Amino acid sequence: MAHAHQPSMFDLDERATLGPLAGVVNRHPLTRGAWVDHVPGWVHGSEQILDVLLEQVDWRAERREMYEREVDVPRLLRWYGPDEALPHPVLDQARTALSDFYAAELGEPFVSAGMCLYRDGRDSVAWHGDTIGRGRHTDTMVAIVSFGEPRPLLLRPRGGGEPSVRFPLGHGDLVVMGGSCQRTWEHCIPKTSRHVGPRVSVQFRPVNVA
Numbered sequence: 001m002a003h004a005h006q007p008s009m010f011d012l013d014e015r016a017t018l019g020p021l022a023g024v025v026n027r028h029p030l031t032r033g034a035w036v037d038h039v040p041g042w043v044h045g046s047e048q049i050l051d052v053l054l055e056q057v058d059w060r061a062e063r064r065e066m067y068e069r070e071v072d073v074p075r076l077l078r079w080y081g082p083d084e085a086l087p088h089p090v091l092d093q094a095r096t097a098l099s100d101f102y103a104a105e106l107g108e109p110f111v112s113a114g115m116c117l118y119r120d121g122r123d124s125v126a127w128h129g130d131t132i133g134r135g136r137h138t139d140t141m142v143a144i145v146s147f148g149e150p151r152p153l154l155l156r157p158r159g160g161g162e163p164s165v166r167f168p169l170g171h172g173d174l175v176v177m178g179g180s181c182q183r184t185w186e187h188c189i190p191k192t193s194r195h196v197g198p199r200v201s202v203q204f205r206p207v208n209v210a
Contacts, residue, residue: 013045016090021101025176028165029148033139034181036165043090043145043172050147052088053200059117074124074191076117083206086113091145095204097159098143098176105178106141110204118151119200121192128186129158133208135182143204144169145178149197157188182209 001013019042027035043049059076076133086092091113116125130142144153150170154163155177177187189201198200 013048016043016048016088018043018047018090018093018097021048021097025101030034030155030179030185032184033179034177034207036155036167036181036184037176038177039174041172042174043094043147044145046172049088049172050198050200051089053115053147053202054117054198056087057115057117062155064125073088074125075143076118076119078115079118080113080115082111091202094145094202098204102141102143102176102178106206108206110143111120111142111207111208112205114203114205114210116201116203118189118201120198121194121196126191127156129182129187130183130205130210131182132210134206135209138181140182140206140209141176141178142182143174143208145202145204146173146175147182147202148172148199149193151196151199153187153189158184158186169201177182 002101019039021039021042025037025039027037030036049123052105057078059078062073062077063071080086086095095110095113103109134140146169148170150168153167153169153175155165169172169175
């Protein structure tokens with residue numbers, strides 16, 4: 001399934017590579033034991049990967065029950081299990097690099113890779129925490145690498161209130177939500193009326209975290 005997009009002028013390196021993590025990760029402590037790490041532009045040449053993700057991934061539309069009726073999920077999805085080859089070798093390298101860097105804190109590797117395609121500003125994800133599985137009761141991490149048009153990731157304490165943390169993510173940016181973040185905070189990608197191109201979010205998770 002092909003998804004046309006206008007190439008960005010921000011990251012046109014001829015070859016996709018990873019930048020360093022040591023010494024460049026910026027940690028943002030939150031409340032109640034939660035934190036978020038941020039590395040802008042971690043993946044160099046991210047447009048090369050975006051092209052592959054848009055053209056070669058077998059994206060799937062899903063429908064879910066909401067308010068006693070079935071509705072379309074406002075984004076396309078693809079989930080890769082631990083034994084599936086990822087669509088670009090730099091994504092495998094990214095998962096390994098993240099597992100190595102966070103080994104002391106996480107105590108286990110990142111194994112799965114969930115992917116979301118936000119086709120335009122109408123696609124979104126509502127406020128939620130990744131609390132299916134161990135994230136409901138155990139500190140864990142979810143690492144997200146974004147490709148394409150930046151979209152804001154908003155975070156707020158669980159229970160409501162105004163968003164208090166915002167990261168515009170795209171063009172190879174990395175964000176890692178850790179500690180109690182999935183239990184005590186929520187995050188979302190809101191809709192926008194602005195004209196925006198496609199964005200792909202790649203979420204690396206440990207086993208039994210979704």
